[in-house]
Amino acid sequence: MTATLQPDLAERVGMDPAFNPSACMNCGICTAICPLGLRHLPREVFAYVVLGMEEEVLQHQEEVFSCLLCKLCEVSCPAGVHITENVRALRHYFDRNVFRLQGR
Protein backbone atom coordinates (compact mmCIF):
# COMPACT_ATOMS: atom_id res chain seq x y z
CA MET A 1 0.00 0.00 0.00
CA THR A 2 1.26 3.47 -0.81
CA ALA A 3 0.07 6.53 1.00
CA THR A 4 0.44 10.24 0.43
CA LEU A 5 1.48 11.73 3.72
CA GLN A 6 0.38 15.17 4.83
CA PRO A 7 2.46 16.07 7.88
CA ASP A 8 0.19 18.99 8.77
CA LEU A 9 -3.03 16.93 8.79
CA ALA A 10 -3.36 16.78 12.59
CA GLU A 11 -2.88 20.52 12.73
CA ARG A 12 -5.64 21.05 10.16
CA VAL A 13 -8.07 18.65 11.84
CA GLY A 14 -7.55 19.91 15.39
CA MET A 15 -9.90 22.72 16.35
CA ASP A 16 -8.24 23.63 19.64
CA PRO A 17 -5.35 22.67 21.95
CA ALA A 18 -7.46 19.89 23.49
CA PHE A 19 -7.11 17.88 20.26
CA ASN A 20 -4.71 15.10 21.25
CA PRO A 21 -4.86 11.95 19.10
CA SER A 22 -1.11 11.51 19.53
CA ALA A 23 -1.64 10.74 23.22
CA CYS A 24 -3.09 7.34 22.23
CA MET A 25 -0.77 4.47 23.19
CA ASN A 26 -2.76 1.90 21.22
CA CYS A 27 -3.77 -0.20 24.23
CA GLY A 28 -7.13 -1.17 22.73
CA ILE A 29 -9.41 -0.55 25.70
CA CYS A 30 -11.55 1.83 23.64
CA THR A 31 -12.08 -0.79 20.95
CA ALA A 32 -12.85 -3.49 23.49
CA ILE A 33 -15.41 -1.36 25.31
CA CYS A 34 -17.20 0.35 22.39
CA PRO A 35 -20.94 -0.47 22.55
CA LEU A 36 -21.21 -0.31 18.77
CA GLY A 37 -18.12 -2.47 18.28
CA LEU A 38 -16.42 0.11 16.06
CA ARG A 39 -13.15 -1.46 14.92
CA HIS A 40 -11.21 1.41 13.36
CA LEU A 41 -12.32 4.41 15.45
CA PRO A 42 -10.75 5.80 17.52
CA ARG A 43 -7.33 4.11 17.55
CA GLU A 44 -6.64 3.44 13.89
CA VAL A 45 -8.23 6.60 12.54
CA PHE A 46 -6.41 8.72 15.12
CA ALA A 47 -3.14 7.09 14.03
CA TYR A 48 -3.90 7.98 10.40
CA VAL A 49 -4.45 11.59 11.47
CA VAL A 50 -1.17 11.70 13.38
CA LEU A 51 0.67 10.10 10.45
CA GLY A 52 -0.91 12.51 7.95
CA MET A 53 -2.66 9.75 5.98
CA GLU A 54 -5.71 11.72 4.84
CA GLU A 55 -7.04 9.21 2.30
CA GLU A 56 -7.22 6.54 5.00
CA VAL A 57 -9.03 8.95 7.32
CA LEU A 58 -11.59 9.76 4.65
CA GLN A 59 -12.26 6.08 4.02
CA HIS A 60 -13.62 5.81 7.56
CA GLN A 61 -16.33 8.44 7.23
CA GLU A 62 -19.09 6.06 8.32
CA GLU A 63 -17.34 5.14 11.57
CA VAL A 64 -16.54 8.78 12.29
CA PHE A 65 -20.24 9.67 12.02
CA SER A 66 -21.52 6.45 13.64
CA CYS A 67 -19.75 7.09 16.95
CA LEU A 68 -22.33 7.69 19.67
CA LEU A 69 -20.09 10.21 21.49
CA CYS A 70 -21.19 8.29 24.57
CA LYS A 71 -17.75 8.80 26.18
CA LEU A 72 -17.54 5.28 27.62
CA CYS A 73 -14.15 4.82 25.92
CA GLU A 74 -12.91 8.20 27.08
CA VAL A 75 -13.61 7.63 30.77
CA SER A 76 -11.80 4.28 30.42
CA CYS A 77 -8.79 5.57 28.49
CA PRO A 78 -5.59 5.29 30.54
CA ALA A 79 -3.81 7.80 28.32
CA GLY A 80 -6.28 10.64 28.78
CA VAL A 81 -7.12 10.93 25.09
CA HIS A 82 -9.98 13.40 24.53
CA ILE A 83 -11.70 10.89 22.30
CA THR A 84 -15.12 12.50 21.90
CA GLU A 85 -13.72 15.97 21.24
CA ASN A 86 -11.23 14.47 18.79
CA VAL A 87 -14.08 12.70 16.97
CA ARG A 88 -16.02 15.96 16.83
CA ALA A 89 -12.96 17.64 15.33
CA LEU A 90 -12.83 14.92 12.67
CA ARG A 91 -16.50 15.52 11.87
CA HIS A 92 -15.81 19.22 11.60
CA TYR A 93 -12.99 18.40 9.18
CA PHE A 94 -15.35 16.31 7.03
CA ASP A 95 -18.01 19.05 7.18
CA ARG A 96 -15.62 21.72 5.94
CA ASN A 97 -13.24 19.89 3.66
CA VAL A 98 -15.22 16.97 2.24
CA PHE A 99 -18.89 17.98 2.42
CA ARG A 100 -18.02 21.66 1.86
CA LEU A 101 -20.88 22.69 4.13
CA GLN A 102 -19.67 26.15 4.99
CA GLY A 103 -20.83 28.72 2.50
CA ARG A 104 -23.00 26.32 0.49
Next chain:
Amino acid sequence: MPLATSDTIAILADNLRLRKSVLPIPAANAIRWTEGLHLRRGGDTVLYTGQMYQLIPYIEQLVAAEERLGDSFLAGFTGFGRQVNRVLNLAGFMAHPSSAERSVYDRIPHNVALLLRRAGVDFGSLFEDDLYSGALIYDLGVDEVLAAHARTVYEVFQKYEVKEVITIDPHTTNMLRSVYPTFIPGYELKVRSYLEVLAERGFGPTRRLAGEVAIHDSCVFARYEGVVDAPRQLLDQAGLTVREPAHSGIMTWCCGGPAESLFPRRAAEQAARRVGELRAVAGRAVTMCPLCFVNLEKAAEDVIAIEDISDYLLRACEGPEGESDGQL
Protein backbone atom coordinates in the same frame (compact mmCIF):
# COMPACT_ATOMS: atom_id res chain seq x y z
CA MET B 1 -31.01 4.29 -1.39
CA PRO B 2 -27.39 5.23 -0.63
CA LEU B 3 -26.78 7.20 2.50
CA ALA B 4 -26.05 10.88 1.93
CA THR B 5 -24.46 11.93 5.19
CA SER B 6 -23.39 15.30 3.80
CA ASP B 7 -26.90 16.29 2.68
CA THR B 8 -28.45 15.06 5.89
CA ILE B 9 -26.09 17.19 7.95
CA ALA B 10 -26.56 20.12 5.59
CA ILE B 11 -30.36 20.04 5.94
CA LEU B 12 -30.19 19.80 9.72
CA ALA B 13 -27.72 22.69 9.83
CA ASP B 14 -29.79 24.74 7.37
CA ASN B 15 -32.84 24.23 9.57
CA LEU B 16 -31.01 25.39 12.68
CA ARG B 17 -29.60 28.42 10.87
CA LEU B 18 -32.83 29.43 9.14
CA ARG B 19 -35.51 28.16 11.52
CA LYS B 20 -33.74 27.88 14.91
CA SER B 21 -34.30 24.11 15.17
CA VAL B 22 -33.02 21.02 13.37
CA LEU B 23 -36.65 20.00 13.07
CA PRO B 24 -38.95 23.03 13.23
CA ILE B 25 -42.30 22.31 14.85
CA PRO B 26 -45.36 24.57 15.21
CA ALA B 27 -44.95 27.00 18.12
CA ALA B 28 -48.40 26.10 19.47
CA ASN B 29 -47.31 22.48 19.82
CA ALA B 30 -43.95 23.38 21.35
CA ILE B 31 -45.66 25.16 24.25
CA ARG B 32 -48.69 22.91 24.74
CA TRP B 33 -47.05 21.45 27.87
CA THR B 34 -47.61 24.78 29.63
CA GLU B 35 -51.41 24.53 29.38
CA GLY B 36 -53.12 24.82 32.75
CA LEU B 37 -49.91 25.74 34.59
CA HIS B 38 -50.41 29.53 34.46
CA LEU B 39 -46.66 30.11 34.30
CA ARG B 40 -45.29 33.61 34.23
CA ARG B 41 -43.23 34.73 31.26
CA GLY B 42 -39.50 34.99 32.07
CA GLY B 43 -38.14 36.03 35.45
CA ASP B 44 -34.92 35.27 37.31
CA THR B 45 -35.44 31.51 37.06
CA VAL B 46 -37.03 29.67 34.13
CA LEU B 47 -37.84 26.06 33.37
CA TYR B 48 -36.30 25.42 29.95
CA THR B 49 -37.24 22.48 27.73
CA GLY B 50 -35.05 23.13 24.67
CA GLN B 51 -38.05 21.53 22.89
CA MET B 52 -36.41 18.16 23.37
CA TYR B 53 -39.40 16.17 24.56
CA GLN B 54 -41.78 17.99 22.20
CA LEU B 55 -39.60 17.08 19.19
CA ILE B 56 -39.74 13.33 19.72
CA PRO B 57 -43.14 12.54 18.11
CA TYR B 58 -42.07 14.49 15.02
CA ILE B 59 -38.74 12.66 14.86
CA GLU B 60 -40.60 9.38 15.19
CA GLN B 61 -42.76 10.15 12.19
CA LEU B 62 -39.69 11.01 10.14
CA VAL B 63 -37.96 7.83 11.29
CA ALA B 64 -41.01 5.87 10.14
CA ALA B 65 -40.70 7.61 6.79
CA GLU B 66 -37.02 6.64 6.76
CA GLU B 67 -37.94 2.99 6.74
CA ARG B 68 -39.60 3.64 3.41
CA LEU B 69 -36.84 5.92 2.09
CA GLY B 70 -33.49 4.50 3.14
CA ASP B 71 -31.07 4.24 6.02
CA SER B 72 -31.29 7.87 7.12
CA PHE B 73 -34.67 9.51 7.66
CA LEU B 74 -33.49 12.49 5.64
CA ALA B 75 -32.11 10.45 2.76
CA GLY B 76 -35.15 11.38 0.68
CA PHE B 77 -34.26 15.06 0.99
CA THR B 78 -30.89 14.76 -0.72
CA GLY B 79 -29.73 16.86 -3.63
CA PHE B 80 -32.63 18.92 -4.93
CA GLY B 81 -34.43 18.43 -1.63
CA ARG B 82 -31.84 20.46 0.25
CA GLN B 83 -32.38 23.41 -2.08
CA VAL B 84 -36.15 23.18 -1.62
CA ASN B 85 -35.74 22.88 2.16
CA ARG B 86 -33.98 26.22 2.25
CA VAL B 87 -37.20 28.00 1.26
CA LEU B 88 -39.77 25.50 2.50
CA ASN B 89 -39.71 23.50 5.74
CA LEU B 90 -39.92 20.02 4.20
CA ALA B 91 -40.09 18.26 7.57
CA GLY B 92 -43.25 20.22 8.26
CA PHE B 93 -44.94 18.39 5.40
CA MET B 94 -43.73 14.94 6.44
CA ALA B 95 -44.43 14.88 10.19
CA HIS B 96 -47.90 15.38 11.63
CA PRO B 97 -48.09 13.50 14.93
CA SER B 98 -51.56 13.19 16.41
CA SER B 99 -52.62 14.92 19.59
CA ALA B 100 -52.37 11.59 21.42
CA GLU B 101 -48.84 11.01 20.15
CA ARG B 102 -47.76 14.50 21.19
CA SER B 103 -49.37 14.29 24.62
CA VAL B 104 -47.09 11.39 25.64
CA TYR B 105 -44.12 13.76 25.40
CA ASP B 106 -45.84 17.01 26.42
CA ARG B 107 -46.64 15.28 29.69
CA ILE B 108 -42.98 15.15 30.81
CA PRO B 109 -42.21 18.90 31.01
CA HIS B 110 -45.68 19.34 32.54
CA ASN B 111 -44.76 16.73 35.18
CA VAL B 112 -41.50 18.55 35.89
CA ALA B 113 -43.28 21.87 36.37
CA LEU B 114 -45.65 20.25 38.90
CA LEU B 115 -42.74 18.63 40.76
CA LEU B 116 -40.81 21.91 40.96
CA ARG B 117 -43.89 23.65 42.32
CA ARG B 118 -44.22 20.99 45.00
CA ALA B 119 -40.58 21.67 45.89
CA GLY B 120 -41.39 25.36 46.31
CA VAL B 121 -39.33 26.55 43.35
CA ASP B 122 -40.38 29.89 41.85
CA PHE B 123 -39.96 29.76 38.08
CA GLY B 124 -41.32 31.01 34.78
CA SER B 125 -41.18 29.88 31.15
CA LEU B 126 -40.00 31.47 27.93
CA PHE B 127 -42.87 29.83 26.01
CA GLU B 128 -42.27 30.23 22.24
CA ASP B 129 -38.81 31.69 22.98
CA ASP B 130 -37.80 28.38 24.59
CA LEU B 131 -35.55 27.36 21.68
CA TYR B 132 -33.80 24.13 20.73
CA SER B 133 -30.22 24.13 22.05
CA GLY B 134 -28.48 22.93 18.87
CA ALA B 135 -27.13 19.77 20.51
CA LEU B 136 -27.30 17.63 17.36
CA ILE B 137 -25.47 20.20 15.24
CA TYR B 138 -22.75 20.39 17.89
CA ASP B 139 -22.41 16.61 17.86
CA LEU B 140 -22.14 16.65 14.08
CA GLY B 141 -19.29 19.15 14.25
CA VAL B 142 -20.93 22.08 12.46
CA ASP B 143 -19.48 24.50 14.97
CA GLU B 144 -19.90 27.69 12.94
CA VAL B 145 -23.69 27.20 12.77
CA LEU B 146 -23.82 26.15 16.42
CA ALA B 147 -21.86 29.21 17.52
CA ALA B 148 -24.32 31.57 15.86
CA HIS B 149 -27.31 29.71 17.28
CA ALA B 150 -25.83 29.66 20.78
CA ARG B 151 -25.52 33.45 20.64
CA THR B 152 -29.18 33.69 19.56
CA VAL B 153 -30.30 31.56 22.50
CA TYR B 154 -28.13 33.48 24.94
CA GLU B 155 -29.57 36.78 23.70
CA VAL B 156 -33.03 35.47 24.54
CA PHE B 157 -31.93 34.74 28.11
CA GLN B 158 -30.44 38.22 28.32
CA LYS B 159 -33.61 39.81 26.92
CA TYR B 160 -35.66 38.22 29.69
CA GLU B 161 -32.93 38.93 32.29
CA VAL B 162 -32.80 35.24 33.21
CA LYS B 163 -30.18 34.33 35.82
CA GLU B 164 -30.91 30.66 36.42
CA VAL B 165 -32.13 27.98 34.03
CA ILE B 166 -33.64 24.71 35.18
CA THR B 167 -33.33 22.14 32.43
CA ILE B 168 -35.12 18.84 31.95
CA ASP B 169 -33.13 16.65 29.56
CA PRO B 170 -29.38 15.89 29.64
CA HIS B 171 -28.58 17.25 26.18
CA THR B 172 -29.97 20.73 26.86
CA THR B 173 -28.29 20.68 30.26
CA ASN B 174 -24.92 19.88 28.69
CA MET B 175 -25.26 22.49 25.96
CA LEU B 176 -26.31 25.34 28.25
CA ARG B 177 -23.99 24.43 31.12
CA SER B 178 -20.81 23.12 29.49
CA VAL B 179 -20.82 23.83 25.74
CA TYR B 180 -22.20 27.36 25.38
CA PRO B 181 -19.53 28.85 27.70
CA THR B 182 -16.87 27.63 25.24
CA PHE B 183 -18.55 29.55 22.40
CA ILE B 184 -19.71 32.71 24.17
CA PRO B 185 -17.20 34.96 25.96
CA GLY B 186 -18.55 36.27 29.26
CA TYR B 187 -21.35 33.69 29.38
CA GLU B 188 -23.06 33.89 32.76
CA LEU B 189 -25.98 31.64 33.49
CA LYS B 190 -26.57 29.20 36.31
CA VAL B 191 -27.81 25.93 34.81
CA ARG B 192 -29.11 22.96 36.76
CA SER B 193 -31.14 19.92 35.88
CA TYR B 194 -34.49 19.63 37.64
CA LEU B 195 -33.20 16.34 39.08
CA GLU B 196 -30.41 18.22 40.84
CA VAL B 197 -32.84 20.90 42.05
CA LEU B 198 -35.31 18.36 43.42
CA ALA B 199 -32.56 16.31 45.07
CA GLU B 200 -31.36 19.44 46.82
CA ARG B 201 -34.75 20.76 47.89
CA GLY B 202 -36.83 17.58 48.25
CA PHE B 203 -40.03 17.06 46.31
CA GLY B 204 -42.44 16.00 49.03
CA PRO B 205 -43.64 12.52 48.07
CA THR B 206 -46.80 11.52 49.94
CA ARG B 207 -46.50 7.78 49.48
CA ARG B 208 -43.90 5.13 48.79
CA LEU B 209 -44.07 3.26 45.49
CA ALA B 210 -43.08 -0.23 46.51
CA GLY B 211 -41.33 -2.03 43.66
CA GLU B 212 -38.14 -2.42 41.67
CA VAL B 213 -36.92 -0.44 38.67
CA ALA B 214 -33.82 -0.83 36.54
CA ILE B 215 -32.12 2.53 36.15
CA HIS B 216 -30.89 3.60 32.74
CA ASP B 217 -28.41 6.44 33.23
CA SER B 218 -28.11 8.87 30.36
CA CYS B 219 -24.54 8.95 28.98
CA VAL B 220 -24.67 12.74 28.87
CA PHE B 221 -25.96 13.12 32.42
CA ALA B 222 -23.54 10.55 33.86
CA ARG B 223 -20.33 11.11 31.91
CA TYR B 224 -20.61 14.71 30.69
CA GLU B 225 -22.45 16.34 33.58
CA GLY B 226 -21.80 14.09 36.56
CA VAL B 227 -25.50 13.64 37.33
CA VAL B 228 -25.52 10.15 38.86
CA ASP B 229 -26.59 10.39 42.50
CA ALA B 230 -29.59 12.73 42.13
CA PRO B 231 -31.90 10.35 40.22
CA ARG B 232 -31.07 7.49 42.60
CA GLN B 233 -31.77 9.67 45.63
CA LEU B 234 -35.13 10.77 44.19
CA LEU B 235 -36.23 7.27 43.24
CA ASP B 236 -35.28 6.08 46.72
CA GLN B 237 -37.36 8.88 48.27
CA ALA B 238 -40.26 7.72 46.08
CA GLY B 239 -39.95 4.30 47.73
CA LEU B 240 -38.55 2.43 44.76
CA THR B 241 -35.75 -0.11 44.88
CA VAL B 242 -33.23 0.85 42.19
CA ARG B 243 -31.65 -2.08 40.37
CA GLU B 244 -28.34 -1.43 38.63
CA PRO B 245 -27.81 -3.08 35.21
CA ALA B 246 -24.41 -4.44 34.19
CA HIS B 247 -23.45 -1.03 32.83
CA SER B 248 -24.64 1.76 35.12
CA GLY B 249 -23.67 5.09 36.64
CA ILE B 250 -20.50 6.52 35.15
CA MET B 251 -20.10 3.30 33.12
CA THR B 252 -23.65 3.36 31.71
CA TRP B 253 -24.36 1.98 28.25
CA CYS B 254 -25.75 4.16 25.50
CA CYS B 255 -29.34 3.69 24.30
CA GLY B 256 -28.18 4.10 20.68
CA GLY B 257 -30.15 7.34 20.25
CA PRO B 258 -27.28 9.53 19.00
CA ALA B 259 -26.99 7.33 15.91
CA GLU B 260 -30.67 7.75 15.06
CA SER B 261 -30.41 10.69 12.67
CA LEU B 262 -27.76 9.12 10.42
CA PHE B 263 -27.76 5.38 11.15
CA PRO B 264 -31.13 4.33 12.63
CA ARG B 265 -30.47 0.63 12.21
CA ARG B 266 -27.36 0.86 14.37
CA ALA B 267 -29.39 2.84 16.92
CA ALA B 268 -32.01 0.09 17.05
CA GLU B 269 -29.43 -2.66 17.48
CA GLN B 270 -27.80 -0.89 20.41
CA ALA B 271 -31.20 -0.20 22.00
CA ALA B 272 -32.03 -3.90 21.82
CA ARG B 273 -28.76 -4.80 23.54
CA ARG B 274 -29.41 -2.26 26.28
CA VAL B 275 -32.97 -3.47 26.83
CA GLY B 276 -31.51 -6.93 27.42
CA GLU B 277 -29.26 -5.56 30.17
CA LEU B 278 -32.13 -3.71 31.83
CA ARG B 279 -34.48 -6.69 31.61
CA ALA B 280 -31.91 -8.87 33.33
CA VAL B 281 -32.35 -6.92 36.59
CA ALA B 282 -36.01 -5.76 36.62
CA GLY B 283 -39.28 -5.84 34.73
CA ARG B 284 -39.48 -2.03 34.67
CA ALA B 285 -36.93 0.56 33.70
CA VAL B 286 -36.62 4.27 34.28
CA THR B 287 -35.09 6.81 31.89
CA MET B 288 -34.25 10.51 32.24
CA CYS B 289 -33.77 11.55 28.61
CA PRO B 290 -36.30 11.70 25.75
CA LEU B 291 -33.91 10.06 23.29
CA CYS B 292 -33.20 7.21 25.70
CA PHE B 293 -36.91 6.82 26.36
CA VAL B 294 -37.99 6.59 22.73
CA ASN B 295 -35.15 4.33 21.63
CA LEU B 296 -35.48 1.90 24.51
CA GLU B 297 -39.27 1.96 24.39
CA LYS B 298 -39.23 0.91 20.74
CA ALA B 299 -36.84 -1.92 21.52
CA ALA B 300 -38.66 -2.96 24.69
CA GLU B 301 -41.71 -4.44 22.97
CA ASP B 302 -43.48 -6.41 25.72
CA VAL B 303 -40.43 -7.55 27.67
CA ILE B 304 -39.96 -4.46 29.87
CA ALA B 305 -41.95 -1.33 30.73
CA ILE B 306 -40.03 1.93 30.17
CA GLU B 307 -41.07 5.15 31.90
CA ASP B 308 -39.60 8.59 32.40
CA ILE B 309 -38.39 9.33 35.93
CA SER B 310 -40.80 12.27 36.25
CA ASP B 311 -43.75 9.88 35.88
CA TYR B 312 -42.56 7.86 38.88
CA LEU B 313 -41.78 10.91 41.01
CA LEU B 314 -45.13 12.55 40.35
CA ARG B 315 -46.97 9.31 41.06
CA ALA B 316 -45.33 9.25 44.48
CA CYS B 317 -46.91 12.64 45.13
CA GLU B 318 -50.44 11.59 44.19
CA GLY B 319 -53.02 9.69 46.21
CA PRO B 320 -53.26 9.04 49.94
CA GLU B 321 -50.24 9.03 52.22
CA GLY B 322 -48.55 5.74 53.07
CA GLU B 323 -47.51 2.71 51.07
CA SER B 324 -48.79 2.22 47.55
CA ASP B 325 -51.00 -0.75 46.78
CA GLY B 326 -48.24 -2.32 44.77
CA GLN B 327 -49.07 -0.36 41.63
CA LEU B 328 -46.03 1.41 40.23
